[in-house]
Amino acid sequence: MTDQFAALRVFVRLAQTGSFSRTARELKLSQPTTSRMISDLEAHLGVTLFNRTTRAVALTQAGADYLVDIQPILDALTEADYRIRGSGELRGELRVSMASIIASRIILPRLKGFMAEHPHLTVLLSTEDRRQDLILEGIDVALRFGTLADSSALARKVGGWPLIMAGAPDYLRQQGTPSSPSDLTVHRFVVAGPVAARTLLIEQNGLEIPVEIHGNLTVTGTDAGVVAGKEGLGLVVATVPALIADIETGSLVRVMADWNLGAVDAYALYPGGQAPKPAARAFVEFMIDALSDVDLCPE
Numbered sequence: 001m002t003d004q005f006a007a008l009r010v011f012v013r014l015a016q017t018g019s020f021s022r023t024a025r026e027l028k029l030s031q032p033t034t035s036r037m038i039s040d041l042e043a044h045l046g047v048t049l050f051n052r053t054t055r056a057v058a059l060t061q062a063g064a065d066y067l068v069d070i071q072p073i074l075d076a077l078t079e080a081d082y083r084i085r086g087s088g089e090l091r092g093e094l095r096v097s098m099a100s101i102i103a104s105r106i107i108l109p110r111l112k113g114f115m116a117e118h119p120h121l122t123v124l125l126s127t128e129d130r131r132q133d134l135i136l137e138g139i140d141v142a143l144r145f146g147t148l149a150d151s152s153a154l155a156r157k158v159g160g161w162p163l164i165m166a167g168a169p170d171y172l173r174q175q176g177t178p179s180s181p182s183d184l185t186v187h188r189f190v191v192a193g194p195v196a197a198r199t200l201l202i203e204q205n206g207l208e209i210p211v212e213i214h215g216n217l218t219v220t221g222t223d224a225g226v227v228a229g230k231e232g233l234g235l236v237v238a239t240v241p242a243l244i245a246d247i248e249t250g251s252l253v254r255v256m257a258d259w260n261l262g263a264v265d266a267y268a269l270y271p272g273g274q275a276p277k278p279a280a281r282a283f284v285e286f287m288i289d290a291l292s293d294v295d296l297c298p299e
Contacts, residue, residue, distance in 0.1 A: 162260070
C-alpha cells in the first residue's frame with residue numbers, strides 16, 4: 001500500500017477541499033496519484049471514506065469519524081518533526097477563520113509584526129462570515145462573537161466590546177438624530193448582526209427598554225451592514241471594532257451614546273479533542289493584543 005502517512009495527509013486535505021484536483025495541486029501530486037492514494041487507504045481500512053459524484057466529493061459518516069480521529073494525530077506528528085529539528089520555530093500552515101470585518105479592520109493592519117516574528121509560518125486566513133466546522137474544514141483557530149453554540153471546541157475569551165449605534169451624516173440630516181428610545185421607532189435600521197432578531201434591549205440608569213427594529217434591508221454579514229449604514233440605508237448597530245474606523249473618519253456618526261446597548265464577547269475557538277497547535281496558541285496571544293488595542297469609547 002502507498003505510504004500510509006502520506007495517504008493520511010491526502011485524506012485530510014481532500015476532506016477539507018472536497019476536490020481531487022485542488023488537493024493534488026496543493027500537495028504537488030498528480031490527480032491519478034491522489035485518487036489512487038485514497039483508494040488504497042479505503043482498501044486498507046475496508047470502508048468507503050468519500051462519496052464521489054461528477055460534481056462533488058464528500059465525506060461519508062465513516063470518513064467524518066475517521067477525520068476526527070486522524071487530524072490531531074497528524075498535527076502532533078508535524079509538531080514533533082519541528083521539535084526534533086531543534087529550531088523551536090513555528091513552521092507549517094496555520095488555518096485561521098474570522099469575520100471579514102474584524103480581519104480587514106483589526107487583524108490585518110497589525111499582522112505584519114506577527115509574520116515577521118514567525119517567518120517560516122504560513123497563515124491561511126479565511127474571512128467567511130459563515131460559521132465553519134473547525135474539524136471538517138481543518139481550521140486551527142477561529143474567532144467567534146456572542147453566545148457560543150454547544151460544541152466540543154475549546155474556547156478562550158479574547159475580548160469583549162460594547163455595542164454602539166451609528167448612522168451616515170446624510171441619513172441623520174434627513175431623518176434626525178435619535179436621542180431616546182422613542183425616537184428610534186421612526187427610524188429604519190440595517191438588519192444585521194446584533195439586531196438580526198429585530199429587538200434591541202437598551203438601558204440607562206437601570207431602566208431597560210426593548211425597542212422593535214424596523215428596516216427594509218437585511219444583510220447576513222456585519223461588513224455589509226456597515227457599508228449599508230454608510231450609504232444611508234439605515235442606522236447600524238455593531239461592536240466598537242466594526243464601527244470605530246468609520247466613526248473616526250466621519251463616514252458614520254455615533255448616536256445614542258449615553259445609552260447602553262449591551263455588549264458582545266469574543267472567543268478564540270480551537271477544534272475539540274486535541275491540544276491546540278503551538279502556532280494557534282501564538283496567534284491567539286497576538287489577537288488578544290490586537291483586539292485590546294481598539295478604542296472602546298469612540299465619540
